[in-house]
Amino acid sequence: MAEREADRSVSHTVRAQLALRDLVLSGRLRPGERISELQAVEITGVSRTPVRMALVRLEEEGLLEAIPSGGFMVKAFSERDILDSIELRGTLEGLAARFAAERGVSSRDLEPLKECLSEIDGLVRQDPISVEAFSSYVALNARFHALLTELSRSPPLIRQIDRASALPFASPSGFVMAQSALPEARQILLIAQDHHRVVVDAIENREGARAEAIMREHARLAARNLRLALRNRTHLDLLPALALVTAG
Template sequence: MAEREVDRSVSQTVKAQLALRDQILSGALRPGERISELQAVETTGASRTPVRMALVRLEEEGLLEAIPSGGFMVKAFSERDISDSIELRGTLEGLAARFAAERGVSARELEPLKECLAAIDELLRQVPISIEAFSSYVALNARFHALLTELSRSPPLIRQIDRASALPFASPSGFVMAQSALPEAQQILIIGQEHHRVVIDAIENREGARAEAIMREHARLAVRNLRLALRNRTHLDLLPALALIKTATD
């Protein structure tokens, strides 16, 4: 039988999980398609036990769905599912912002957020924004959201937000990229940045309700824009993660 070259630097379970997630997100495995363990063993290079562990984790993550008769299939999402996921994440981030504001945050903790803000400002000064700058923006934006989440100092909430961001289209990077297909992309980024600025201000002034409201508005903007982007199906291939949308009925 074929020699299995063992990569001992990472656990086989993690390797299999990453490989399978890649296959799902890249569209190599289509929504609704059943995942064969045997096939997964071949493509990932791990054996059945770690592959099974990876499948269980991906199911909990929301990318897979258990089939009653056994095994797993790639989950399919409707547009409604996607917009709900984004609004859900916005609600959770709103709670995080409120916690941060109510519980109080020191100037030192706010520092990295402000640096993020300034860096994004710098990027947005270019008109139109270059591809490289946009890529930096995606990373910085994700970092901003992660830092903001941390400010809540609430492990259960942080955990839940992480889970809600597991779905690629619901992650900060995910919907920013989806919006990038729109002609008004630059203006959208500028508005988003304004939201970031306001939430920091609200947290500094300990205005919990305002901090929460602006994060929810931030998400609603994303939902509106994603809907628009989905109308322009021509640009859809920009975001491979959207391959998870079920093409048939909504």
């Protein structure tokens, strides 16, 4: 009921987009599998027009691939694709950090960043870290990265970072939950948090090169997490989207 009410507030297009994205990311569709409009109509309950819009938007998001003869299929990713997407995201965030450092930010702008840092500190203090704390970390980490990106004050760059982070693999918090089951979990989070602290310090002192370098390295933590998760396949259920990863 409440769901129907909430649904009515957003357009059919958005509803279809969310439903189809969840469907793809749940791994219930195999990579390369065609997703027909009629099929999508049945799933989402809206007509072909908004379904079509949703499919186009999911293609630009990178989750679907256009079939030359028409229509869309679920995109397949190699491990290398994902590692490259992470390096790409790190490079863009590095550029954002450098812009912030070079252009200077007011202490007022840095305040929410530092608040984020403190809150994360509170989470990683516990040992071992609870599953709830991991969830909170994911949210706070996403917030930190979003705030950092904003500091660049560059709409074109912010736009590109958003697009690069749209794929759940490439997003800053993509593999945090997957690592929650690993023994090294807390260690990795402590290192990540140190990166956060260093980049704020670098921006504050207008050290552009340092800010850029640390964000690049920071993204490589996600790459390490990915490799750990793929080697240690016991907790893959935490990341159903990895079903889209093929041998490649």
